[in-house]
Every structure is written in structure tokens, then in C-alpha cells.
Amino acid sequence: MDNLYWILWCVLGAALIVAEVFTAGFVLLWFGIGALAAAFAGIIGINNLGIQFIIFALVSIGLTAASRTIFVNYFSREKTGDSLRTGVDSLPGKIGTVVSSSRGAMQEGALKELNLIIKADVQGSVEAAEGELQKVSHPEVQVRVIHSGVGGITASDINLAAASNAIVVGFNVRPNAEARALAAREGVEIRTYRVIYQLTEDIEQALVGMLKPVETEETLGEAEVRQLFKVSRLGTIAGCMVTSGVIRRGAQARVIRDGTVIQESTITQLKRFKDDAREVAEGFECGILLDGFNDVKEGDVIEAFETRAVERTTLSEPPTAA
DSSP: OOOHHHHHHHHHHHHHHHHHHHHOOOOHHHHHHHHHHHHHHHHHTTHHHHHHHHHHHHHHHHHHHHHHHHHHHHGGGGTTTTTOOOOOOOSSSOOOOOOOBBGGSTTTOOEEHHHHEEEEEHHHHHHHHHHHHHHBBBBSEEEEEEEEEEBBOOHHHHHHHHTTOOOEEESOOOBHHHHHHHHHHHTTOOEEEHHHHHHHHHHHHHHHHHOOOEEEEEEEEEEEEEEEEETTTTTEEEEEEEEEEEEEEOOOOEEEETEEEEEEEEEEEEEEEEOSSSSSTOOOOEEEEETTOOOOOOTTTEEEEEEEOOOOOOOTSSSOOO
8 A cells, every 4th residue: 555655646746736727826836746756755665654744745845935035035126124015905095105126226316116916807907907007107216017917816926025025906806815814914915906097096196105205495584694793612693683584593594695605504593682582583683693604794694494395296296306
């Protein structure tokens, strides 16, 4: 009987490999190869069933682990340390942002990528989805489809998404139970849709969320230097008259002389007479101390301003300056 064990291993291996064709994954394939390895052991004379099972287990588990390592190593260059991956949600809605960039592209101004895996019910749907996504573009961000195919969302799709930091998108397909459980463990986001425009709207919103904020400048006010005061251990305090807007302590400031900006600094101290002030309005006198700059002269204009980071709301807004 021992001599016939290899036949059973052959049958098991063949069955697993055939089943793999219909599941579109890798796990059954590796276990099928493991069974064939056990069968080969029987053929060459290792007839102990326990040893054959150990060979089956080692080969199957080893191949599974190796394939996962290959995925991780291959796609690790696409990962970024501060990427976000939200939990599984199969209902239509706004996609969570998953930013992916190569190690060499993590510098300022680098192109950011949103990695996607697309699964659909028919090839025509896959092509339609990819075609629409190609129309969504911006100089700072882009969509990258790392894999697409026909059929339900499987565990192999989740493994690939986990390795490449991608979102799995299903069009008229659903994830099976194994894929859902694996996605929950790996923190991979699954989104399913029934109409193309919902997919493209969500992707556009995800890309907008990846855009760098636009820095805008707001002028607060101007003050004319009327008199200078030298203060030991502090420097030169400019006695000013606020001619427009307000001057605010802590604001950024430009020193303008004869229409030319000669220095940019920060207002470190602002006084009304001898008292500290948070801000001084138009028509009032004040004393201004600039950070690290004492070469102020009578007649100079000190312009106070603030810069703010404004989140962009559409892809049509201009890119940030490099």
C-alpha cells in the first residue's frame, strides 16, 4: 500500500493545479506543486506517508512565503512611509488616499501616484474603466493601474495590493470571503462600483486629496517708519505710524525702501507706547522690532503679511510652484 501513496499525491496535486485555473490565485498552485513533490518522493523510494506529508508541507508553505516575498520586494520601491490604507469598505463612496512614490521621487515636488488594481465582470468593463482613468491627469499626481483582470476579487489581488500599497477597485464584481478577511488583516481598501462615473469621481477626489496645498499671501497692513530708537540688548525699534490695515505681532514683514524690498523678516515685538500689543490698527502709532534686522531707516515702509496653506478642491487648480 505504501508504494501507492505517490499515486494519491499525484491525483491531489493535479486537482489543486486544475482548481487554481478557476480561482485565479496562487495558493492552490503552490500546494499542488507541494503534492507533486510528495509524489516524486514516493516514486524515488521514500514510501513513508509521514515523510511525504512533511515534504508536501515544506514545499507548499515555502513557495507561498517565497511568492509573497517576491511581491513585496518587487513593489517596495512604490511605497512611501506616510501612505494611508483604510479598512475594507465595499460600498460606493469617497476613496481614502493612498499615496505611492518611488524612493527617488520622495523629494519636494515629486510626482505622486495612486495605485489601483481593477477587477471587472467582462473585459470591456476593464478597458472602459482604464480608458476613463487615463483621462484623469495632473502634473503633480497620477493614477497607476498596476493590475487589471476579469473575475471576482481574490486573495491574490489583496496580496498584490498589500505589497504595492494599492486600492482594489471592483466593477460589477465582489470580493470573496477569503479576500475580505485578508483585506481586513492587511489594511487594504476595497471599493466596488456599478457605474463608471462613480469610479472616476472618487478617483478624482482621491487625487485632489494628494495635491499639495497652495500657499497664498495675505497683506495685513503697512506702517511708515517715523523715528528710530536704539535699545541695548534688543536692537533698533522702529517708531511707526500704521498707514493701512493692521500690524500684527508674529507676522512676516517686508522692509520697503524707495519702492524696493530690501529685507524680509518677522515682527518679534510690537508695542503701543511702553506696552506690548498683539496688533495695532490703522491710524495709530507703534514700535516694531524686526527679527535679525536693525538697518531700518526713517521713511522705510514695513509691510506686514501672512502666508496660508489653502487646500485645493479640484484638479483644475494650478499646480504649486516648485
